[in-house]
Amino acid sequence: MTKQAMYLRMVTAALKNRKSRVAIALLALVLGIGVISGLLSVYSDITLKMSKELRSYGANLVLVPAQQQEGSTLESAKLNRMLEQVPQEKTIGYSPYLYGIVTGNKQRFVAVGVDFSGIQKVSPYWSLDGAWPSENNQIVVGSALAEKLELKVGQKLNITAEETGKTESLQVVGMVTTGSTEDYQVFLELNKAQVLLGKEGQIHTAYLSVMGNSAELITLAETISQAEPGIKANPIQQIARSEGVILEKIRTLVYLVVIVILASTLLCVSTTMMAMVMERRREIGLRKALGATNRAIAGEFLGESALLGITGGVLGSLVGWGIAQVIGLSVFKAYITLRPSVLMAVIILSVLVAWVAVIMPVRTAANIEPALVLKGE
Amino acid sequence: MNILELKNVTKSYGNVHALKDFNLSVAPGEWVSIMGPSGSGKSTMLNIIGCMDKPTSGSVSIDGIEVTARSNKELTEVRREKIGLVFQQFHLIPHLTALENVMVAQYYHSLTDEQEALKALERVGLAQRAKHLPSQLSGGEQQRVCIARALINYPALILADEPTGNLDEDNEKLVIELFQELHREGHTIVMVTHDNEVGELAQRRVRLEHGRLTQIA
Numbered sequence: 001m002t003k004q005a006m007y008l009r010m011v012t013a014a015l016k017n018r019k020s021r022v023a024i025a026l027l028a029l030v031l032g033i034g035v036i037s038g039l040l041s042v043y044s045d046i047t048l049k050m051s052k053e054l055r056s057y058g059a060n061l062v063l064v065p066a067q068q069q070e071g072s073t074l075e076s077a078k079l080n081r082m083l084e085q086v087p088q089e090k091t092i093g094y095s096p097y098l099y100g101i102v103t104g105n106k107q108r109f110v111a112v113g114v115d116f117s118g119i120q121k122v123s124p125y126w127s128l129d130g131a132w133p134s135e136n137n138q139i140v141v142g143s144a145l146a147e148k149l150e151l152k153v154g155q156k157l158n159i160t161a162e163e164t165g166k167t168e169s170l171q172v173v174g175m176v177t178t179g180s181t182e183d184y185q186v187f188l189e190l191n192k193a194q195v196l197l198g199k200e201g202q203i204h205t206a207y208l209s210v211m212g213n214s215a216e217l218i219t220l221a222e223t224i225s226q227a228e229p230g231i232k233a234n235p236i237q238q239i240a241r242s243e244g245v246i247l248e249k250i251r252t253l254v255y256l257v258v259i260v261i262l263a264s265t266l267l268c269v270s271t272t273m274m275a276m277v278m279e280r281r282r283e284i285g286l287r288k289a290l291g292a293t294n295r296a297i298a299g300e301f302l303g304e305s306a307l308l309g310i311t312g313g314v315l316g317s318l319v320g321w322g323i324a325q326v327i328g329l330s331v332f333k334a335y336i337t338l339r340p341s342v343l344m345a346v347i348i349l350s351v352l353v354a355w356v357a358v359i360m361p362v363r364t365a366a367n368i369e370p371a372l373v374l375k376g377e
Numbered sequence: 378m379n380i381l382e383l384k385n386v387t388k389s390y391g392n393v394h395a396l397k398d399f400n401l402s403v404a405p406g407e408w409v410s411i412m413g414p415s416g417s418g419k420s421t422m423l424n425i426i427g428c429m430d431k432p433t434s435g436s437v438s439i440d441g442i443e444v445t446a447r448s449n450k451e452l453t454e455v456r457r458e459k460i461g462l463v464f465q466q467f468h469l470i471p472h473l474t475a476l477e478n479v480m481v482a483q484y485y486h487s488l489t490d491e492q493e494a495l496k497a498l499e500r501v502g503l504a505q506r507a508k509h510l511p512s513q514l515s516g517g518e519q520q521r522v523c524i525a526r527a528l529i530n531y532p533a534l535i536l537a538d539e540p541t542g543n544l545d546e547d548n549e550k551l552v553i554e555l556f557q558e559l560h561r562e563g564h565t566i567v568m569v570t571h572d573n574e575v576g577e578l579a580q581r582r583v584r585l586e587h588g589r590l591t592q593i594a
Contacts, residue, residue, distance in 0.1 A: 001480065001491050002489065003484060003489050006481075006489045007484075010473070013473055016472065017471065282468065283471075287470075287481070288453065289429065289456070289468075291457025292485045370429045
């Protein structure tokens, strides 16, 4: 047996001899490193996924009449011309909006004419109970309004426009919940709404969802506003800006969580290693009596903790990968990519944690007197 | 040149003198037993000879090396190179086999040599028990492993602390015979013992009382 082999034998035998202590330290490492590895895996995927996710928060450009007056409208034709200004490949979706006061079931409420296929893209966060309308006499009712009107999916609703006095009998096919004003409105096809409200060829506003960062959006808005003097395009800044803010907040949160987990893992491993040193005081004294220097003793404990760190790191990465998938599937509805760089980083981190954790125990070991082994003191 | 030379060694803890003007010379190949009641200063002396403690005053030299004013690191080196320790409680590492326990001393000294360690076990009659853990060995066998470990680096001095204190009669006999053999082979032995019969076997007996040498026989 070479000296190196003897070193390895001593290190592994020492760990094997204290299975319960080692199991506690290992568990602390596996859990700590597992969570950190999971978070880092998610975080390294997050920029891409968050970007997609935030884009799915919908519209980031709103089009309104340049001369904002009560009830001023845009011409649908102008809107269509304007849309030609936006590159096709960058358009995710758009929907026009036409508002009007109507009555139905003896209640007053707002009816909104929209493009249902477009609204699914600009407002993907809408939670729909039922189906989207497929025919132009079908409507979607806000959930709060539906409750007020005692409406259920499949029922008919007669609505009368206040301005024109026209009445339409429409079928409820879906109920929408957004947590906002939409919950108190009725949505119908734009053409139907235009006729009902007596505003043929007109809309109040339109929402667009286009790809691009904050600066690109501002440029696009300017281009549109200049090309169509009657229309003013406003970027919905908070979405674009919040993308960065949210990522920044998540980054801070991830760092904070990683630090807290590292600290608690460190404490747990260090306490366990300290207990191991105290239990092995005699053995350490003996090794010193046999001629071991403090450096040699430290070397053995570093070896033991490195072995612990590597095992904890590898097992922790596996646990972390599982955690990442759970987060990925539940939050982003997608698998998180397994990155070798994250894997390597957490294994190295695990060894470093184990090494830092052993500093105090090694100091204690250095103070153990070899004379301890004499006379059974 | 004496293997061990203690001159006017005093060890004080405040006003208490654990050792007072203690003088002792041990020639090469000599077997000296140190006897005395509890609290007589035996442990203090053993620690000083074993380079695990430093005297308050006086000088200690081992195999020609003056160790009195050495640092802890240097004392460790002297202990490693010059002294073979035999303990009352054997102090084998529980998770290593008999052979590995002998090799631990080689490991800290220089290089490990399995064959040589096996020969050392053979020397104490335990070659067939080389792969056993201490828990699988009797007290006598453990003490013999401890002796094999003490011998493995060819020390100038074997320092034994009550080596038969934890053994039954049969095992005590075996271990004593081993020490007698070592003595015949020319090893220098300093042995601390309570047991008069064991002490009598040494060439020279030193009696300690209240930190002072009271009798040399």
